Amino acid sequence: MAEEIIKKNDLIYLILDNRRKWLVTVEEEGEFQTHKGIIKFNEIIGKPFGSVVFSHPHEAQGYKFYVLKPLPxxxxxxxxxxxxxxxxxxxxxxxxxxxxxxxxxxxxxxxxxxxxxxxxxxxxxxxxxxxxxxxxxxxxxxxxxxxxxxxxxxxxxxxxxxxxxxxxxxxxxxxxxxxxxxxxxxxxxxxxxxxxxxxxxxxxxxxxxxxxxxxxxxxxxxxxxxxxxxxxxxxxxxxxxxxxxxxxxxxxxxxxxxxxxxxxxxxYREKKPKRDEFVELNGMPLRGNNE
Ligand SMILES: C[S@@+](CC[C@H](N)C(=O)[O-])C[C@H]1O[C@@H](n2cnc3c(N)ncnc32)[C@H](O)[C@@H]1O
Known part of the structure; x- marks a missing residue:
């Protein structure tokens, strides 16, 4: 199957590490702010799902983020x-x-x-x-x-x-x-x-x-x-x-x-009344027809 290319308005799963993961909608000109730098959407659009991007400013931050297609x-x-x-x-x-x-x-x-x-x-x-x-x-x-x-x-x-x-x-x-x-x-x-x-x-x-x-x-x-x-x-x-x-x-x-x-x-197999029903005798359940 051909690579799936990220487009404007796609939902992406952006991952920094095991604890820091976000679901983000890609806007045409926008950016996504994290405490490890800024991710620019124009650097994501056009790339295939499964790519990586680096946070801005590259010199001060430059952290690697993974861009996946979200699963259910x-x-x-x-x-x-x-x-x-x-x-x-x-x-x-x-x-x-x-x-x-x-x-x-x-x-x-x-x-x-x-x-x-x-x-x-x-x-x-x-x-x-x-x-x-x-x-x-x-x-x-x-x-x-x-x-x-x-x-x-x-x-x-x-x-x-x-x-x-x-x-x-x-x-x-x-x-x-x-x-x-x-x-x-x-x-x-x-x-x-x-x-x-x-x-x-x-x-x-x-x-x-x-x-x-x-x-x-x-x-x-x-x-x-x-x-x-x-x-x-x-x-x-x-x-x-x-x-x-x-x-x-x-x-x-x-x-x-x-x-x-x-x-x-x-x-064809109607339930017949049972002969051996449980009966209550002074509060004690007993088996038998108690005649
Ligand atoms: C635990 S939540 C459901 C969570 C949902 N399955 C999910 O995965 O996000 C229970 C919901 O049932 C709704 N609810 C309670 N009684 C209801 C009723 N009689 N008819 C329709 N919804 C009802 C509540 O308002 C609440 O939003």
């Missing part, structure tokens, strides 16, 4: 955010376990800072779409600005919508993705938006939320209900000093997946 994980970790975001590893699991990919139609609530929205938007291209909702004006504004910065506005809409109350008028979408405080309260409503065999994804930081969501999914006839937690360890690799990094994010959240089924009832 770079958007997420460096975007403007106020709410807890979805981390790239969780987004990766969401993509493969939900089946969201090119052409998928997805309803998302809430969009928060738009971190997950941007990852999903990136993967449904060129003919899929993310309909993302939130109830907080600040989240809507921030998410929209992040979506525009990532140049995904043709594949994503950010709108006001309360997933618990509003009729959002969707049908036959491939997936519904929830990252909000009370996902279990949304299950009955969003079931109508999903196509049969479609996937429900719910991200929750606590196991109490997971339990309530799982019970709501069962009550609403969902199937293949599974919850996962991912723990990611990064490694420092050095001569004679290779080991897991000392600091790590210990917990992000639990991710529950489920599939919508057309009819769970089996008319």
């Amino acid at each position: 994980s770079d958007y997420v970790l460096h975007m403007s955010r106020k709410t807890q975001i979805i981390y790239p590893e969780d987004a990766g699991l969401i993509l493969v376990y939900s089946g969201i990919g090119p052409g998928s139609k997805v309803v998302e609530a809430g969009c928060g800072s738009g971190a997950l929205t941007c990852i999903l938007g990136n993967y449904v291209r060129p003919d899929g779409y993310i309909y993302s909702y939130d109830i907080r004006e600040k989240s809507l504004k921030r998410a929209l600005s992040n979506v525009v910065k990532a140049n995904l506005q043709d594949f994503v809409s950010i709108q006001y919508g309360d997933i618990l109350i509003d009729d959002l008028k969707h049908e036959n979408v491939d997936s519904v993705v929830l990252d909000m405080p009370q996902p279990w309260k949304a299950i009955e409503k969003i079931k109508n938006y999903l196509k049969f065999s479609g996937t429900l994804v719910s991200f929750s930081p606590t196991i109490e939320q997971v339990k309530k969501t799982t019970f709501a999914l069962k009550e609403n006839g969902f199937y293949e209900i599974n919850t996962y937690e991912l723990i990611k360890r990064k490694f420092q690799v050095k001569e004679n000093a290779t080991h897991p990094e000392v600091r790590m994010i210990g917990h992000t959240g639990y991710i529950t997946f489920a599939r919508k089924i057309k009819d769970l009832r089996n008319p």
